[in-house]
Each structure stands twice: as C-alpha cells, then as structure tokens.
Amino acid sequence: xxxxxxxxxxxxxxxxxxxxxxxxxxxxxxxxxxxxxxxxxxxxxxxxxxxxxxxxxxxxxxxxxxxxxxxxxxxxxxxxxxxxxxxxxxxxxxxxxxxxxxxxxxxxxxxxxxxxxxxxxxxxxxxxxxxxxxxxxxxxxxxxxxxxxxxxxxxxxxxxxxxxxxxxxxxxxxxxxxxxxxxxxxxxxxxxxxxxxxxxxxxxxxxxxxxxxxxxxxxxxxxxxxxxxxxxxxxxxxxxxxxxxxxxxxxxxxxxxxxxxxxxxxxxxxxxxxxxxxxxxxxxxxxxxxxxxxxxxxxxxxxxxxxxxxxxxxxxxxxx
Amino acid sequence: xxxxxxxxxxxxxxxxxxxxxxxxxxxxxxxxxxxxxxxxxxxxxxxxxxxxxxxxxxxxxxxxxxxxxxxxxxxxxxxxxxxxxxxxxxxxxxxxxxxxxxxxxxxxxxxxxxxxxxxxxxxxxxxxxxxxxxxxxxxxxxxxxxxxxxxxxxxxxxxxxxxxxxxxxxxxxxxxxxxxxxxxxxxxxxxxxxxxxxxxxxxxxxxxxxxxxxxxxxxxxxxxxxxxxxxxxxxxxxxxxxxxxxxxxxxxxxxxxxxxxxxxxxxxxxxxxxxxxxxxxxxxxxxxxxxxxxxxxxxxxxxxxxxxxxxxxxxxxxxxxxxxxxxxxxxxxxxxxxxxxxxxxxxxxxxxxxxxxxxxxxxxxxxxxxxxxxxxxxxxxxxxxxxxxxxxxxxxxxxxxxx
Numbered sequence: 001x002x003x004x005x006x007x008x009x010x011x012x013x014x015x016x017x018x019x020x021x022x023x024x025x026x027x028x029x030x031x032x033x034x035x036x037x038x039x040x041x042x043x044x045x046x047x048x049x050x051x052x053x054x055x056x057x058x059x060x061x062x063x064x065x066x067x068x069x070x071x072x073x074x075x076x077x078x079x080x081x082x083x084x085x086x087x088x089x090x091x092x093x094x095x096x097x098x099x100x101x102x103x104x105x106x107x108x109x110x111x112x113x114x115x116x117x118x119x120x121x122x123x124x125x126x127x128x129x130x131x132x133x134x135x136x137x138x139x140x141x142x143x144x145x146x147x148x149x150x151x152x153x154x155x156x157x158x159x160x161x162x163x164x165x166x167x168x169x170x171x172x173x174x175x176x177x178x179x180x181x182x183x184x185x186x187x188x189x190x191x192x193x194x195x196x197x198x199x200x201x202x203x204x205x206x207x208x209x210x211x212x213x214x215x216x217x218x219x220x221x222x223x224x225x226x227x228x229x230x231x232x233x234x235x236x237x238x239x240x241x242x243x244x245x246x247x248x249x250x251x252x253x254x255x256x257x258x259x260x261x262x263x264x265x266x267x268x269x270x271x272x273x274x275x276x277x278x279x280x281x282x283x284x285x286x287x288x289x290x291x292x293x294x295x296x297x298x299x300x301x302x303x304x305x306x307x308x309x310x311x312x313x314x315x316x317x318x319x320x
Numbered sequence: 321x322x323x324x325x326x327x328x329x330x331x332x333x334x335x336x337x338x339x340x341x342x343x344x345x346x347x348x349x350x351x352x353x354x355x356x357x358x359x360x361x362x363x364x365x366x367x368x369x370x371x372x373x374x375x376x377x378x379x380x381x382x383x384x385x386x387x388x389x390x391x392x393x394x395x396x397x398x399x400x401x402x403x404x405x406x407x408x409x410x411x412x413x414x415x416x417x418x419x420x421x422x423x424x425x426x427x428x429x430x431x432x433x434x435x436x437x438x439x440x441x442x443x444x445x446x447x448x449x450x451x452x453x454x455x456x457x458x459x460x461x462x463x464x465x466x467x468x469x470x471x472x473x474x475x476x477x478x479x480x481x482x483x484x485x486x487x488x489x490x491x492x493x494x495x496x497x498x499x500x501x502x503x504x505x506x507x508x509x510x511x512x513x514x515x516x517x518x519x520x521x522x523x524x525x526x527x528x529x530x531x532x533x534x535x536x537x538x539x540x541x542x543x544x545x546x547x548x549x550x551x552x553x554x555x556x557x558x559x560x561x562x563x564x565x566x567x568x569x570x571x572x573x574x575x576x577x578x579x580x581x582x583x584x585x586x587x588x589x590x591x592x593x594x595x596x597x598x599x600x601x602x603x604x605x606x607x608x609x610x611x612x613x614x615x616x617x618x619x620x621x622x623x624x625x626x627x628x629x630x631x632x633x634x635x636x637x638x639x640x641x642x643x644x645x646x647x648x649x650x651x652x653x654x655x656x657x658x659x660x661x662x663x664x665x666x667x668x669x670x671x672x673x674x675x676x677x678x679x680x681x682x683x684x685x686x687x688x689x690x691x692x693x694x695x696x697x698x699x700x701x702x703x704x705x706x707x708x709x710x711x712x713x714x715x716x717x718x719x720x721x722x723x
Contacts, residue, residue: 021550021579029543075603144368146535146567148601155578155602164550167578239578240535240542240571241601243370249534249541277543284547290503290529292544 020164028170030277031177035232036254037269039225045201045264052127055247056134061230062237064097065090073150086152098230102222139244146243262310360425365433366408370536370567380634381647410436417441435459435506449673455646459509469697474646475614482513484707484723494559502564511563536567545575565590570600577605589613621645649686
C-alpha cells in the first residue's frame with residue numbers, strides 16, 4: 001500500500017513541476033493532429049470514406065519542404081527576415097505538395113471507383129493500397145533514414161509561463177495552426193465553396209440537383225485536406241525529421257482525433273486533435289512512456305462509449 | 321538377360337553412390353567432377369529500415385571476406401553471400417531465419433545483427449543446427465546458460481558494456497541518473513545492466529521506457545520525446561543513459577535540447593553511428609553525447625588494403641563503419657571451419673552441425689584480435705579495455721577513452 005502512495009506521490013510531484021511544459025507541448029502536438037485530422041474529417045464528410053492514404057499526403061508534404069529548405073538553408077542559420085521567408089516557403093511547399101498528392105490520389109485511387117459505384121470496402125482497400133505504394137516508393141527514392149530538416153529558425157525558449165520555458169517552436173506551431181484552422185473554419189462556414197462542401201456532405205444527390213458540381217467539390221475538399229496535411233508534415237518534420245514511415249503513427253492519431261471530435265465535423269477534428277495531444281503529453285509524465293498510446297486510446301474508447309458520435313457529433317452539413 | 325543384369329547392377333551401383341554421397345553435399349556443382357562445390361554464407365541483419373546503416377556496415381565486411389577468400393583460389397570450394405534483411409526487427413527476423421535455413425547451399429550465418437532479432441531467430445537456427453556468428457548482438461541472455469550454443473558473438477555481451485558504462489557515468493561525477501530504454505531486447509537489457517551497476521555505486525536512478533517511434537521503424541509517436549524531455553528537465557537529472565538505437569536517440573536528443581536539458585547523455589553501441597548526427601534535429605543537439613561500443617570500436621581495424629577494398633565495395637569509409645571488422649572476422653571464422661568440414665557426409669544437416677562444432681574449436685587470429693569462444697558462444701578473454709568510449713564533438717564521433 002505504501003508502495004502505491006510512494007508511486008503516486010512521486011508521479012504527482014513530477015506532474016506538479018512539469019504541468020505547464022507538458023500542457024504547452026501537448027497543445028502544440030495537438031494542433032498538428034488537428035491539421036491532419038481536417039483531411040480525414042472533410043473527406044469523410046463528402047465521400048463517407050476514410051482516406052487511409054492521408055498519412056502519405058502528410059509524408060509528401062514533409063519531404064517537399066525538407067528538400068526545398070535543405071537546398072535553400074543547408075547548415076546555415078537564417079536571419080530574422082530569412083526565418084520568416086523560409087517558414088513561409090516551408091509551409092507553402094509542404095501544403096502545395098500535399099495538395100498535389102491529394103488530387104492525384106483522388107483521381108487515381110477514388111474517382112474510378114466512384115464512377116463505377118463501387119462498394120465502400122473497395123475504397124478502403126484502394127486507400128490502403130495507395131498508402132503502401134506511396135510510402136514504399138518514398139523509401140526507395142529518398143532512402144530509409146530519418147532525415148533532419150534544415151531549421152528555418154533557432155529554437156530557444158521565448159518566455160516562461162509559471163516558470164516553464166515556452167519554446168519558439170511551439171509558439172510557431174500554435175500560431176500557424178490556429179490561424180490556418182480559423183481560416184478553414186471561415187471558408188467552410190461563409191464562402192460559396194464552403195456551402196457547396198456542406199451541401200454535398202449533407203445530401204450529395206440533392207446538392208447536385210441544386211447545381212453543385214459534385215466532382216469539383218470533392219476535388220476541392222481533397223485539395224483543402226491535402227494542403228493542411230502537407231503543412232502538418234512540414235511542421236512535424238521541423239522537430240522530428242522526415243522519413244518514409246513518418247506518416248504512420250501521427251496519421252493514426254489524427255484519425256483518432258477526428259473520430260474523438262466527431263468524424264465529418266471540422267470543428268470536432270480541431271477539438272479532438274487538441275484533446276488527444278494534451279492527454280498524450282500528460283500520460284508520458286504520469287505513467288511510463290511506454291503507456292503513452294495505451295492511455296490515449298483508452299480515453300478514446302471511454303469517450304466513444306459515452307458519446308458514440310464523438311464530442312461534437314457527426315454534423316459537417318450543419319456545422320458552423 | 322545378361323544385358324538386363326548389367327543394367328540392374330549399374331542402377332544399384334548408381335543409387336548406392338548417390339546414397340553414400342560421393343558428391344558429399346547437395347551443394348556440389350552438377351556441372352562436372354572437376355568443378356568446385358559452392359557454399360553460401362548468409363548474412364542476417366537490417367539492410368533497410370531506420371537502423372539499416374549498422375547492417376550495411378556488416379554486410380560489406382562479410383562480402384569483403386568472401387571476395388578475398390574466393391580470389392585466393394586455394395579453397396576447395398567457392399563461396400557466395402546471401403543476404404537476409406530482417407530490418408533489425410524481431411517480428412521480421414523469424415521469416416528471414418527460416419528463409420536462410422531453407423537455402424540448400426547455406427552452411428552458416430553471420431549475424432543476426434540485433435539482439436531481439438537474434439533471440440527470435442535462434443528458435444529456428446538452433447533447431448536447424450545452423451551456426452550464427454553475430455558481430456554485434458550483445459544482449460547477455462543470448463549466451464547465458466546456453467551450453468553447446470550454435471550462436472557465437474564477436475563482441476562481449478552487454479553485461480560487460482553496461483558495467484563499463486555505469487563506471488564511466490560514475491567517473492564523470494553523474495549521480496542523479498535517468499536510465500531510459502527503447503523497450504527492445506537489446507535496449508532494455510543494456511539499460512538494466514547500467515541500472516544495476518549505477519545503483520550499486522550509489523547513484524539515484526529513475527527509469528523510463530520510450531518505445532521505438534514510427535520515424536525509426538517502430539510504431540510509437542515521436543511526440544513522446546517532448547513530454548519525456550520536459551519531465552527529465554523538471555527532475556533535474558545530471559545524466560541520462562539511453563539504451564536503444566541511434567535513430568530514436570536522435571529524436572530524444574532534439575527534444576532534450578529544446579526542453580533546455582543541460583545534463584550529460586550517454587548511450588551504448590546501438591547509437592554508435594554517424595547517422596545519429598544526420599538524424600538529429602538540430603544536428604548540434606547531438607554534440608556532447610557519450611557513446612560506448614565494444615570490440616575495436618568504429619571498425620578501425622579494417623586498415624590499409626582492407627580499408628581501401630571495403631571503401632570500394634561499400635562506398636563509405638571503413639573507419640566509421642561500426643562492426644565491419646567483426647563481420648569480416650566472423651566470416652573468416654566460418655570459412656576456416658568450413659575448410660575442415662566441407663567434406664562432411666550425410667547431407668546438409670550434418671554439414672551444418674559439423675560446422676557448429678568446428679567453430680567451437682576456433683582459435684583465430686583476426687583483425688579484431690585473437691578470437692576464441694566459450695561453450696555458450698561468448699567471447700573468451702579479458703574484457704579489460706574491451707569497451708571504447710566516444711563523444712560527439714562538433715558533429716563527429718570521436719574516441720575519448722576505453723574501459
């Protein structure tokens with residue numbers, strides 16, 4: 001019994017000191033999950049399809065920005081102006097490459113099936129096949145080593161919250177992700193494009209009768225999801241490096257986040273990602289590091305037992 | 321009738337010849353009596369995947385030894401290398417081991433390279449009596465209580481390395497330690513030894529397990545390192561020991577640097593690879609890290625002409641190729657044994673078994689020094705000076721001492 005108390009007090013002690021750094025780190029990772037989760041949730045919204053190849057869109061984005069920044073920066077340390085420029089280039093290259101891969105994926109792996117009214121299971125297999133094809137191709141072409149990304153800025157602690165240092169890297173991730181997610185939320189909520197996406201998600205047939213171009217809407221949905229996935233690949237790669245298998249676990253987590261928030265629901269994906277990031281971050285300090293995924297997925301199951309449709313429920317059509 | 325009798329006699333004689341096995345071994349070339357038989361030496365280790373570099377270091381050592389043996393032309397047989405890529409993974413290893421065993425010309429294997437892969441492969445190799453001579457698998461349990469082992473290793477086990485590492489940490493004055501492992505058979509084995517000796521010498525020790533991530537051939541999230549690093553900074557450790565491989569260590573080092581950790585970091589031979597530096601973000605986060613490795617360290621024993629041949633074969637320098645020299649010696653030990661056993665009758669299994677027994681008698685002066693094996697397959701000799709210590713200085717792994 002005293003052993004249990006000792007264990008708890010020791011771990012709570014650690015938690016007490018590390019609460020703020022863990023929270024900050026968790027929020028930053030959560031935002032990355034949110035960015036990836038957008039791609040899952042939006043595609044699910046319009047196609048009722050889990051795009052399991054989304055992990056490779058994430059990876060492609062990571063590689064595109066890796067190659068660009070490697071060529072531009074190399075081992076030098078950019079000036080402040082340079083940092084902003086390289087960040088922008090990294091985001092753009094990652095996002096655009098993710099977008100391109102997503103569009104190709106839609107054309108090659110999904111549209112032919114849609115034309116033939118294939119069962120949903122066929123999409124799933126096509127998605128898994130495309131995923132394996134892409135990451136193995138990347139492994140063959142780019143090598144199978146973890147490659148360290150050239151750093152657009154020097155990561156140092158900017159300020160402290162309750163004594164916990166907050167790193168530049170986290171600030172950058174949170175600022176970029178929050179801005180991007182806000183922008184997306186506005187696009188979906190207020191623009192004609194967003195209305196089209198919501199209409200197709202709610203009832204594709206009726207939407208087409210009302211003059212919405214379904215093919216175009218689906219492509220645009222893939223493009224948006226792809227951009228965010230590729231961008232996340234860049235942000236993730238800045239700290240973890242890029243390698244052909246880099247998409248596997250983050251994408252699985254992001255998919256979890258999308259389900260947690262309510263699959264098909266854009267705001268749900270954002271909240272799910274954040275929640276998952278924070279929970280994970282705390283579980284590492286609270287229990288052994290090996291339990292990080294056990295805790296994360298146990299919470300997922302618990303949430304789904306209480307709310308089978310996720311925190312915000314499946315409601316892309318009505319959201320915002 | 322006479323004719324028929326002759327035919328029968330001829331048939332019986334032919335069958336008898338086949339049964340007794342004049343062609344001593346099925347590998348004997350069918351192209352004619354004068355042609356030499358061909359035997360295969362396998363290599364099992366990671367040739368792809370996040371930790372492939374260590375495996376590539378070794379496989380070129382094997383190829384070099386085989387090329388040189390074939391070139392001499394004094395051998396009564398020809399040799400070939402077959403590669404079995406287990407990616408260093410315990411899950412893929414059994415299939416590769418079975419593929420090696422199924423190779424009808426394969427006599428013995430250099431490898432497996434990694435400890436987990438070795439443990440899971442030995443289940444099959446031991447039954448098939450295939451000698452496995454590993455340049456690098458160091459988990460103590462692989463040879464503990466294994467009489468007449470078919471598994472041999474060219475380096476001391478992690479009991480020797482771990483004890484030396486604990487002493488190194490103590491000598492550096494690091495007494496508040498966190499000992500982290502990657503949950504692998506190798507990593508947790510080494511970490512446990514370091515933990516045991518560190519506690520014995522009076523250090524305060526916390527432990528943690530951070531499994532291999534999806535960037536490095538595992539499935540865990542790389543995000544685990546940020547949380548672990550924050551916790552390590554908060555706990556104010558003066559030293560962290562990492563039992564695992566370079567790819568994940570690189571990610572951990574990046575996280576430790578961002579979290580503002582200023583203590584020392586040390587790791588074992590699984591991290592002794594230049595890819596540690598290229599895989600760490602930012603690369604400067606690898607500076608200062610201590611690394612230990614057994615048996616000749618960074619393959620510096622492949623020198624002179626051998627080093628040139630190695631470079632020509634592999635495309636990278638022998639001086640940084642950890643375990644290349646052990647792989648070279650392991651191959652030569654197998655070739656030496658095969659010189660004595662290649663005529664063994666009774667088929668493939670007999671030949672393999674005879675080779676295992678012959679390797680037990682090894683007394684070979686190789687480029688890594690004198691090599692003899694204990695009955696459990698461990699290396700004979702004084703472990704004093706067996707472990708070299710390195711430090712990453714300005715992006716290069718530099719030797720700083722030895723045990």
